[in-house]
Amino acid sequence: MSLPRILSALGALIALVMLNTPVQADDAHSYARIKQVSTPHLELELTVDFDARKLRGQATYSLARHDNSTQLYLDTNELVIHRAELLVNDQWQPTKYTMGDIHPSLGRELIIDIGRSAGQVRIHYETVPTASGLQWLTPEQTAGKEHPFMFSQSQPIHARSWIPIQDTPALRMTYHATVRTPPGLLAVMSADNSLSDERPGEYHFSMPQPIPAYLIAIAAGDLAVQEISENVAVFAESYILEAAAWEFADTPAMIAATEAMYGPYRWDRYDLLVLPPSFPFGGMENPRLSFITPTVVSGDRSLINLIAHELAHSWSGNLVTNASWRDLWINEGFTSYVENRIMEALFGRDRAVMEQALGYQDLLDDMSRLPPPDTVLNIELGRRHPDDVFSQVPYVKGQLFLMYLEDKFGRETFDGFLRQYFADFAFQSISTEQFKQYLKRELLDKHPQTVSMEKVEEWIHQPGLPEDAPRPTSDAFVKVEQQMQRWLKGGQLATEAWTTHEWLHFINNLPLDISAQNMARLDQEFQLTQSQNNEIAHAWLKLAIIKNYEPARDRLHDYLIGIGRNKLVSPLYRELAKTPANLKWAREVYEQAKKGYHPLTQTVAESLLYANQ
Incomplete structure (x- = not known):
C-alpha cells in the first residue's frame, strides 16, 4: 500500500476512534469533574x-x-x-x-x-x-x-x-x-x-x-x-x-x-x-x-x-444520549422522527402525516413567542435551568431536520445511516459536534452534492427554520378545513370517521372571531365541553378561555384541578393570565390545585400567574 493510502487509512482509523470514544463534555449544568x-x-x-x-x-x-x-x-x-x-x-x-x-x-x-x-x-x-x-x-x-x-x-x-x-x-x-x-x-x-x-x-x-x-x-x-x-x-x-x-x-x-x-x-x-x-x-x-x-x-x-x-427513546436518547443539555435535540429530535416512523409502520402514512402536521403547528406556535436564540437546535443555555428551554424546538425542528435529510438522501439510504448510527454510538453520550463529524463522514461525504455542511450548520446553529424546511400538510386536514367553512356558514359536520387528530386540527384552526352562537352550537352538537379525551378537551377549553365561553368554566375548573400534565394545564393558565378577571380566577383555582401538582408544574404555573409579583 502506498504511503498516501496508509496515511489516509490511519487518519480514518483515528477519526473512527475519536468519534466512537465516549465524550466527556464540559457540562455547564453539573459540578462533576468526570475528566478527573x-x-x-x-x-x-x-x-x-x-x-x-x-x-x-x-x-x-x-x-x-x-x-x-x-x-x-x-x-x-x-x-x-x-x-x-x-x-x-x-x-x-x-x-x-x-x-x-x-x-x-x-x-x-x-x-x-x-x-x-x-x-x-x-x-x-x-x-x-x-x-x-x-x-x-x-x-x-x-x-x-x-x-x-x-x-x-x-x-x-x-x-x-x-x-x-x-x-x-x-x-x-x-x-x-x-x-x-x-x-x-x-x-x-x-x-x-x-x-x-x-x-x-x-x-x-x-x-x-x-x-x-x-x-x-x-x-x-x-x-x-x-x-x-x-x-x-x-x-x-x-x-x-x-x-x-x-x-x-x-x-x-x-x-x-x-x-x-x-x-x-x-x-x-x-x-x-x-x-x-x-x-x-x-x-x-x-x-x-x-x-x-x-x-x-x-x-x-x-x-x-x-x-x-x-x-423510540430506547434507541435515541437512552442508547445514544445527548452529552449536555445544549444537545437535547440529539435525544428529542431523533426520537420524534423515530416515533413518527413507528406510527407510519403500524398505522399508515395518513396518520403519520397528520401527526407531523399537528407537531409542525405546535412548533410554529412556540417559535412565535420564543426569542430567536431559543429557536436554535444546539441552543446556548449558559447556566439557565434546562427546564426553562424545553419547547417544541428540539422535538419538532429536530424531527424536521431528519425528515429533510431523509428526503434528500432517500429513505433506504437514510435508514441505513440511522441504523449504523445507533450501533456505532450504542451506550454512549455524544455532542452536537460529534454528530456533525459522523454525519459528514458517513452520509454527506459518501453522497456528495446532495446536502452541504453549510446547510447542516444552518439547521443546527441558526434560529428559525430554513426556507426549504419540510412543511407537513395533511389531505385529511384540508378536508376538515373545507367542512369547517361549510359549518361556519350554517352547514353540518360529518365527523363520524374523524380521528382525534382531525378534531384537534378543527378546534385549533377555528377562527378566533367565532361567534358565541357558533360556540354554543358546536358544543351542543358534539358535547366538547364534556369530552373525556384530554387532548380534545384541552384544545376546546383553550378556545373557551379566549372566547369567554362561560358554559365551559366549570369543566375548566375541574380539568385544571384534576390534571397536572404541564402540556395540558400550562397553556390554559397562560391564556387565563391575559386578562385581569381571568387571572384572578386562575389564581384561585391554582391555589386549590397546586397541592396535587408536581413541583415542576407548580414552577411553570407560578411563572405564568405571578410573573409580576
Whole structure:
C-alpha cells in the first residue's frame, strides 16, 4: 500500500476512534469533574418514609480515576448529607467533605476527599420534602384513597435532589438498588422489575446497561401489574390497569417495527408505569420502565403515539444520549422522527402525516413567542435551568431536520445511516459536534452534492427554520378545513370517521372571531365541553378561555384541578393570565390545585400567574 493510502487509512482509523470514544463534555449544568474522577457504578440503598416525605439511605460509588485528583465532585440539591466514607483495605473509614454555595438552578456541589487509593466512596444522606425530583401524594390524592404514592422525575437535572450524584448526561453508570417501603406498597425502578404480586417491603433492582443519571427513576405505591406480552407489562393503580393494558396493546408490535428499522432492542424488557394524573409530562423514557401519564388512556388508542415516542427513546436518547443539555435535540429530535416512523409502520402514512402536521403547528406556535436564540437546535443555555428551554424546538425542528435529510438522501439510504448510527454510538453520550463529524463522514461525504455542511450548520446553529424546511400538510386536514367553512356558514359536520387528530386540527384552526352562537352550537352538537379525551378537551377549553365561553368554566375548573400534565394545564393558565378577571380566577383555582401538582408544574404555573409579583 502506498504511503498516501496508509496515511489516509490511519487518519480514518483515528477519526473512527475519536468519534466512537465516549465524550466527556464540559457540562455547564453539573459540578462533576468526570475528566478527573468518575463514578461508573452506583449501589443505592433507600428507605421510603411517607410520613416525613423523605428518602433516607446511602449511595456507594465505584471510583474511576483519570488523573491524580484526590477529590470527588458530586451534584446535590437540598440534600442533607450526614457523612461520607471511603473503602480502604476493606474497611469503611470516615472522610472529609465540603459543600459549595447554593446556586438557584444547579444546587450545591459536594466535594469529598478520596485520597489516592480508595476504590469506593459512600455517602449517607436524606432528601427533603421539597425535593424537586420527587412528588409525594397522600392517599386522598390517589385513585384508591388508601395508600400514598411517590415517584421521581430526574430529567434534566433533578436526580441530584434525591441522590448525591454526578448529574451530567455525559457520564453513564450501571446501578444496583435496595428499596424499603411500608407494608402493602410496591416499589419499582428504571431497572429489572419483578412481576410478582408479592409485596415484601424490600425490593432489589439491577440496571446492567450504563445509563446517565437523569434516567434513574423510582416509584412506590399501591400498584398492580398486568402482562401484555412476554417482555411487556403495565404497572398501574388497579382502577386504570385493565384499561391501560388494552390501550397499550400495540406496544409489542411497536418494538418489532422499530427493531426492523433500526436494530435490536437492547434493554431486555419494556414495561410501562401509569402514574397518577399529577405526573407533569406525557411520558418519561426511563429505561425498562417508561413513566406514562394517565391522560393518554383515552379508550380508543388515539393517543398512543406517546408510547411510540417513549419507546423510540430506547434507541435515541437512552442508547445514544445527548452529552449536555445544549444537545437535547440529539435525544428529542431523533426520537420524534423515530416515533413518527413507528406510527407510519403500524398505522399508515395518513396518520403519520397528520401527526407531523399537528407537531409542525405546535412548533410554529412556540417559535412565535420564543426569542430567536431559543429557536436554535444546539441552543446556548449558559447556566439557565434546562427546564426553562424545553419547547417544541428540539422535538419538532429536530424531527424536521431528519425528515429533510431523509428526503434528500432517500429513505433506504437514510435508514441505513440511522441504523449504523445507533450501533456505532450504542451506550454512549455524544455532542452536537460529534454528530456533525459522523454525519459528514458517513452520509454527506459518501453522497456528495446532495446536502452541504453549510446547510447542516444552518439547521443546527441558526434560529428559525430554513426556507426549504419540510412543511407537513395533511389531505385529511384540508378536508376538515373545507367542512369547517361549510359549518361556519350554517352547514353540518360529518365527523363520524374523524380521528382525534382531525378534531384537534378543527378546534385549533377555528377562527378566533367565532361567534358565541357558533360556540354554543358546536358544543351542543358534539358535547366538547364534556369530552373525556384530554387532548380534545384541552384544545376546546383553550378556545373557551379566549372566547369567554362561560358554559365551559366549570369543566375548566375541574380539568385544571384534576390534571397536572404541564402540556395540558400550562397553556390554559397562560391564556387565563391575559386578562385581569381571568387571572384572578386562575389564581384561585391554582391555589386549590397546586397541592396535587408536581413541583415542576407548580414552577411553570407560578411563572405564568405571578410573573409580576
